[in-house]
Amino acid sequence: MKRMTHIFCTGSFRQFRLAACTILLLSSGAAEAALKVVTTTPDLAALVAEVGGDHVDVMTMSRPDQDPHYVDPKPSLVVDLARADLLVFNGLELEIGWLPPLQVNCRNAAVQKGGTGYFDASRYVKVMEADREANRAMGDIHPGGNPHYLYDPREGAKVAVALGNKLAELIPAQRAFLLQNAEKVAGSLREIAKREAERFRGLSKDQRRVVTYHRSLVYVIDWLGLERPLNVEARPGVAPTPGHVARVLSTMRSQKIKTIVQERHYPTKTSNTLARMVKAQVVVFPGGASFADKKELYSQRIQRTVEALYDSLSR
């Protein structure tokens, strides 16, 4: 249909062209509706939208201000998933607490494990902490590895390329555009990664020391060459204990750490108290791109995140 539209519209029927093309475009619009993509997180939604352009219709199941581990599996999400052509999720058990029942209840063959529209983004990244000993006595640890890889644009770039391949497989007519666009997105992400890593390396070793709240920022630490002696939470996912907070306090004092980094969806009370006591700053990372309301790109949100961090570290 698309090809026909093209031939007809570039033909020589000048006076009928506009009207005829409008009709054809309307009908071809129905035949070639944008691919419906549902993602679990706004970062993934932003990446899909940027790679897929007009050929995808993207919605995210969670918001950037929401903890992606604890999304309510609302039945309305079942309806969204039932109509999706492609499910893009973070993987590494980030969504283990809410995605599986939605998948089974939606009865959509495409998004089931192994279906044509089942895309686990974690399969395309270099996973950190995958070989770590995992036992629940240590807290809420994801045995497959740390799932928060999208804080690192180098990993985001790999996901963009893989998404390009997946979208090209599902929209073969746009294959060339999608692959090229994915490469373009990935290229700009790699560039940001390189530029920022160099900028942070310009800071002194003391300035590059931070405390993080949850054990979710290992990818940022690796990317920007930071040093993190410990987390505010003694065990991931378990509220900080007084004894451990005291330890964090003395470490911050002795190592002169001036920055605590945490995500938007974690409580800030303990971090703020610590910051007040040692005159440090709390840098709050967004949980993801402001995709649904502001159509923020993934690269923009990475830039926004590191900017705040750099400002604090370079004080």
Added chain:
Amino acid sequence: MQTRPRLFSLLTIKSLDEQYPMIDLQLSFRLGAIFSLGLLLSQTGIASEPVPQDTIPAPTTGAETATPKSADQLANRVKALEEMVELMSSLQSAAPAAPAPVAAAPAARPEASNLDIALILDAAAAWFSQEALQTGAHDPSDTGFHLQQLEMCLGENVDHLFELKANLVFSTFGVEVEEAYGRTLSLPGGFQLKAGQFLTPMGRLNLTHPHTWSFVDQPLVNGTFLGSEGSRGSGVEVSWLSPLPWFADIVLSATEAAGECCARSFMSGDDLGIRTPLDLVYTLGLRQFFELSDDVGLAWGLTTQQGPNSTGNGNRTEIYGTDLYLRWRPAAATSRMALSWTFEGMMRRRQIPGGLRVDLGGYTQLVWNLNPSWEMGARYGYVSGSEGDDLIPEATEDRHRVSGQVTYRPSHFSRLRLQGSRDQPLYRDEPIWVGMLAVEFLVGAHGAHSY
């Protein structure tokens, strides 16, 4: 296609947990025979298709393929390829179940079939001011210590069509299969089929297991109308997700009524056997969900259950119920607080020798999750009573029960609950005061809970 090689893989689960080294399961999936037959047929199909020999691109070296001698040759090759594509797509539609060739299947990888296993232990200490009247089979039922249950949940995709779920309960009386069913993953048209033994879709709480409940014991109406184990049975269930813009799901199940534990308003006593389809218990439900805002959701269910009862030949029971679940959870709240209100009401009509008995029952509860560690809740439950109840002869008057609970969760794999109740069966002289202290521990794959 990617899921198919798993059929031929061998799965070995070394041990559930170091604490339970005895439970060593070896499961092997050998479902290949049927699919191999399908494969054989499809391959025969390729061989017998009359395709001109000269147009089939024979396996050639790379150099030959890369340098076609003329435009004619190129056109021929394209034509041959088009025919192959056509042939392949016809095969796809003719034999969708044919797996990838066995030889091409990758070597068995441990992740090809990850059987999810969880063990959940519920234990409680209880105190009753007088003889207890608990209705649930796993409720603490007298003063003292109780092993409520050791529940084992298992589940995994069987293949690309089905998943299997099982809930086995180990108690001091032995092992009980609470649920064991297969369910389709992706039938077209929004349909889903379930077969095996399962909890019927009667109301809201009935579909869930005790480890998801906010209170230590079962609501009065569930134990009195449905069964001490809830309403369940062997049978089949079909559900349909409607194409409406909001969640609206219709479900119908047909089950064999199985005793006082699980169908007490139906064939609670003598099982009269199944002679006609009318001897089965049918449950019909409509479940809807309305997203009032990002933070507020309302689930509404309408259900009915109908089937024979054991009070006499031809006597039948009907239960009608409605349930509401309103949940406010500010998505952006870092405390992860949530406030949930539940209401379930049921009306039961039973034909008994000499007339028709109508009973009412229900409960309402409000649960406040302050943060991931603390929760508190209040519940009120009611069942009507009158003279001549053949199921509970002593229940000559109404019964009211008010309960309150406080829960502490060190992590999401353990919880400690303190619950107090004032149980007032009006046919007793004094109310029953109840105190319970319950612990729950979970190891293994923690399956996600439904909304």
